[in-house]
Amino acid sequence: MTGILLVDKPEAMTSAGAIRALRPVLGRTKVGHLGTLDPFASGLLPLCLGEATKVARYLLLERKEYTGTIRLGVATDTLDHTGATVETRPVPPLDQAMVDAVAARFTGSQQQVPPMYSALKQGGVPLYKLARRGIEVARAARDIDVERLELHLRPLDAIEFAAACSKGTYVRVLAADIGQALGTVAHLERLRRVAVGPFRIADARTPDALAVLPRAGLPLVPLRTALAAYRTFAVPATQFVRLRHGQQEPLAALPPPEAPDETALLLDAAGEVVGVIEADVGRRGWRLVRVLGSDAGE
Secondary structure, eight states: OOEEEEEEEOTTOOHHHHHHHHHHHHTTOOEEESSOOOTTOEEEEEEEEGGGGGGGGGSOOOEEEEEEEEEESEEETTSBTTSOEEEEOOOOOOOHHHHHHHHHHTSEEEEEOOOSSSSOEETTEEHHHHHHTTOOOOOOOEEEEEEEEEEEEETTTEEEEEEEEETTOOHHHHHHHHHHHTTSOEEEEEEEEEEETTEEGGGOBOHHHHHTSOGGGOOOBOHHHHTTTSEEEEOOHHHHHHHHTTOOGGGGGSOOOSSTTOEEEEEOTTSOEEEEEEEETTTTEEEEEEEOOTTTTO
């Protein structure tokens, strides 16, 4: 079983818990997730199954999209609704024009300091473990890009938002910063991931819905579809056998790379992905970097 399984993770379930819920139907299939979701968040959790785990790094997943709710006037230690309240502050009179101006301010390339309650490590220790012990350490700001940010003022001191941002953006931090920019404090009350790279929540199903399907009925995204952005080359079975045994000579017959960092796919006679190649600058040709097993198209 190989492909990408799109899971709609419910709130209050960990990403690992979503995988456990699917074990009865997945059996012993190797599974890897493409970016975890916090337990309080819901939404798209793409899973790599089988041979797809070998090509996870080649999936173009830099862009992610979210929707959710920001609660104004209350700050928490975790920056979301699961944390303890650490500060309350009155919410000044606001109108949509003011909120739009703040949205424009936080759109584009910028730097963001990761939160203490995160899985980032310092000295080999996850920051959230230090935070739980009351220890705060300095964190270096990181470059992020918020491609799109829509904020909509709602009654009872709430803002509904939709955002498209780069990988590594902490939406919890963005929510807190928006609160500060509006003259108050804030935390993330609700978060839903609706897109990861080319994958969309509309194509995902909940763990409960997937768990009752027959194994052969799982709606897997084929690798050829998931990796559609790359050039492809058909390779005869006899030549691929040579490649599988470490002989790179068959790659010399392929058209040359179009860029020094290009990646391309090798296809079998059925059009399924059986290998990944990368440009070899030294040889001005290709080198084989991944070989997929025979179930890559199943």
